[in-house]
Amino acid sequence: xxxxxxxxxxxxxxxxxxxxxxxxxxxxxxxxxxxxxxxxxxxxxxxxxxxxxxxxxxxxxxxxxxxxxxxxxxxxxxxxxxxxxxxxxxxxxxxxxxxxxxxxxxxxxxxxxxxxxxxxxxxxxxxxxxxxxxxxxxxxxxxxxxxxxxxxxxxxxxxxxxxxxxxxxxxxxxxxxxxxxxxxxxxxxxxxxxxxxxxxxxxxxxxxxxxxxxxxxxxxxxxxxxxxxxxxxxxxxxxxxxxxxxxxxxxxxxxxxxxxxxxxxxxxxxxxxxxxxxxxxxxxxxxxxxxxxxxxxxxxxxxxxxxxxxxxxxxxxxxxxxxxxxxxxxxxxxxxxxxxxxxxxxxxxxxxxxxxxxxxxxxxxxxxxxxxxxxxxxxxxxxxxxxxxxxxxxxxxxx
Amino acid sequence: xxxxxxxxxxxxxxxxxxxxxxxxxxxxxxxxxxxxxxxxxxxxxxxxxxxxxxxxxxxxxxxxxxxxxxxxxxxxxxxxxxxxxxxxxxxxxxxxxxxxxxxxxxxxxxxxxxxxxxxxxxxxxxxxxxxxxxxxxxxxxxxxxxxxxxxxxxxxxxxxxxxxxxxxxxxxxxxxxxxxxxxxxxxxxxxxxxxxxxxxxxxxxxxxxxxxxxxxxxxxxxxxxxxxxxxxxxxxxxxxxx
Numbered sequence: 001x002x003x004x005x006x007x008x009x010x011x012x013x014x015x016x017x018x019x020x021x022x023x024x025x026x027x028x029x030x031x032x033x034x035x036x037x038x039x040x041x042x043x044x045x046x047x048x049x050x051x052x053x054x055x056x057x058x059x060x061x062x063x064x065x066x067x068x069x070x071x072x073x074x075x076x077x078x079x080x081x082x083x084x085x086x087x088x089x090x091x092x093x094x095x096x097x098x099x100x101x102x103x104x105x106x107x108x109x110x111x112x113x114x115x116x117x118x119x120x121x122x123x124x125x126x127x128x129x130x131x132x133x134x135x136x137x138x139x140x141x142x143x144x145x146x147x148x149x150x151x152x153x154x155x156x157x158x159x160x161x162x163x164x165x166x167x168x169x170x171x172x173x174x175x176x177x178x179x180x181x182x183x184x185x186x187x188x189x190x191x192x193x194x195x196x197x198x199x200x201x202x203x204x205x206x207x208x209x210x211x212x213x214x215x216x217x218x219x220x221x222x223x224x225x226x227x228x229x230x231x232x233x234x235x236x237x238x239x240x241x242x243x244x245x246x247x248x249x250x251x252x253x254x255x256x257x258x259x260x261x262x263x264x265x266x267x268x269x270x271x272x273x274x275x276x277x278x279x280x281x282x283x284x285x286x287x288x289x290x291x292x293x294x295x296x297x298x299x300x301x302x303x304x305x306x307x308x309x310x311x312x313x314x315x316x317x318x319x320x321x322x323x324x325x326x327x328x329x330x331x332x333x334x335x336x337x338x339x340x341x342x343x344x345x346x347x348x349x350x351x352x353x354x355x356x357x358x359x360x361x362x363x364x365x366x367x368x369x370x371x372x373x374x375x376x377x378x379x380x381x382x383x384x385x386x387x388x389x390x391x392x393x394x395x396x397x398x399x
Numbered sequence: 400x401x402x403x404x405x406x407x408x409x410x411x412x413x414x415x416x417x418x419x420x421x422x423x424x425x426x427x428x429x430x431x432x433x434x435x436x437x438x439x440x441x442x443x444x445x446x447x448x449x450x451x452x453x454x455x456x457x458x459x460x461x462x463x464x465x466x467x468x469x470x471x472x473x474x475x476x477x478x479x480x481x482x483x484x485x486x487x488x489x490x491x492x493x494x495x496x497x498x499x500x501x502x503x504x505x506x507x508x509x510x511x512x513x514x515x516x517x518x519x520x521x522x523x524x525x526x527x528x529x530x531x532x533x534x535x536x537x538x539x540x541x542x543x544x545x546x547x548x549x550x551x552x553x554x555x556x557x558x559x560x561x562x563x564x565x566x567x568x569x570x571x572x573x574x575x576x577x578x579x580x581x582x583x584x585x586x587x588x589x590x591x592x593x594x595x596x597x598x599x600x601x602x603x604x605x606x607x608x609x610x611x612x613x614x615x616x617x618x619x620x621x622x623x624x625x626x627x628x629x630x631x632x633x634x635x636x637x638x639x640x641x
Contacts, residue, residue: 003527004521004527005521011509012509015509305505306507308505309505309506309507310518310522311465311490311493312463312465312493312499312501312505313493313494313498313499313518313519313522313566313567314490314491314493314494314495314519314522314523314570315490315494315522316486316487316490316522317486317490319490319522392465393460393465393466396465396501396505
């Protein structure tokens with residue numbers, strides 16, 4: 001019985017192939033859009049995550065301020081990390097780093113890299129993981145040891161593949177340093193810094209021998225709880241102003257970025273993008289639904305006489321309703337399947353040509369397909385209901 | 400098959416003061432039936448005659464449960480169904496108790512003869528193989544065994560009407576309702592159709608047939624003559640003149 005009705009619905013749709021295809025087209029585009037939208041949304045989400053994966057939301061970054069009209073150089077120093085740790089509230093750890101550009105060479109290769117002088121806490125706070133070797137220790141800092149840990153991009157630039165950088169000597173700003181460790185790829189930036197193409201050295205070594213005053217200080221502090229970020233920011237500001245002996249008329253010679261609000265802002269823009277695209281997809285599906293409704297009304301009016309005959313020979317309202325409803329569901333389900341297929345094919349193509357970041361998302365296909373079924377039911381119901389309620393005698397009289 | 404002996408003299412259809420009006424969009428009432436009283440016995444073959452516009456088809460549609468009455472009563476097998484509005488019940492009656500034969504055949508052009516005949520059984524929930532067997536047997540019985548998969552457009556008028564008759568019979572109804580069944584046919588095909596109708600009587604079915612042709616009406620046991628929405632004669636003789 002059910003199978004027969006499905007077959008009848010198929011036959012009647014097949015009888016008008018062009019019209020059936022055109023009314024499906026709306027659903028196809030709608031569902032493909034939904035899938036593409038969710039892939040793009042997921043892509044945006046992924047890039048936000050990648051950007052901040054090394055930055056916990058509890059992080060606060062303090063950098064020197066060289067704002068407009070600010071002539072004197074900032075007094076921010078790696079030692080300020082200790083000040084922040086001791087005098088600010090809600091801070092559980094702080095690490096200072098000094099960063100600058102320097103020429104780095106190994107063998108015949110000579111390149112410019114970021115050189116970062118760090119204290120022993122830096123690796124932990126910045127979430128850095130070693131691929132091999134060891135990190136910078138307190139002893140290295142005390143001894144102003146001539147040692148370096150290098151990022152993954154720097155390794156592949158400087159060394160031939162397969163060769164082990166550990167215990168080799170590289171030349172940084174004219175000084176020989178021993179490579180004691182290699183970092184795992186990070187893929188993202190920490191504040192203004194790309195760790196993958198950086199050479200990490202003890203802070204004392206950087207300040208004394210490598211960068212000197214050219215170095216730019218960056219302090220990373222951890223708040224005990226994200227909720228206290230704002231209180232901690234205020235407290236760091238006053239601690240540093242005191243430490244730097246700034247008068248009331250002087251502006252801060254440092255600026256504070258908190259990871260929480262950076263992540264939140266990026267997250268929000270990713271969410272806004274998704275919401276916008278979802279709205280477009282929803283509108284596309286709505287329009288496709290109206291298209292289906294329109295076509296269903298045409299089909300119903302074409303078959304008015306058949307409806308009259310069906311009623312005269314004992315067809316119930318439910319039979320007629322289900323017949324037409326089924327046709328609109330078939331329209332939208334097939335449209336949905338084709339749309340899903342197109343969407344799934346489009347994602348690798350988009351990602352191959354790198355037009356926009358896309359990520360795989362199960363939500364897109366699931367949502368797209370279930371919406372297409374809903375569109376079929378929702379927009380098919382009214383025409384089908386009208387058909388089922390036709391007066392049999394009036395319907396029989398129509399031509 | 401309905402047992403004729405068992406049901407003889409039982410009133411199958413009875414109308415009392417049956418009224419039907421149509422309403423125009425300005426609420427103007429157009430009365431079509433103005434108090435029809437009639438009763439038709441089970442197994443009787445009745446022809447309904449009358450001038451055009453006299454309410455013949457409306458009367459048939461009321462008997463066939465396609466129209467509700469505006470006022471009055473309609474007893475089917477002794478049960479008053481004039482006021483029944485429930486679609487399920489009405490569809491059930493149209494499906495199981497009655498078979499409709501139309502002047503213009505009213506077949507589904509998209510379907511084969513077999514499918515057309517089997518459709519009421521589909522609505523009745525009969526399994527596919529059973530109803531297609533039955534449809535095939537019926538079509539064979541009217542000489543269309545070699546036309547099972549033909550569509551209506553590939554059949555002559557007489558053949559189409561025979562398909563339509565098979566469709567009316569598929570659920571083995573007690574009552575056959577026919578609206579000018581030979582109206583669109585040549586005289587030879589019309590004759591073939593009327594021969595099938597005479598068999599209905601032998602099978603014990605009640606037949607109500609609207610016609611304006613004396614030639615056709617003479618096959619009936621009795622002729623009910625309508626004029627201006629009323630029964631003028633319950634047993635009209637073809638030689639009578641009004």
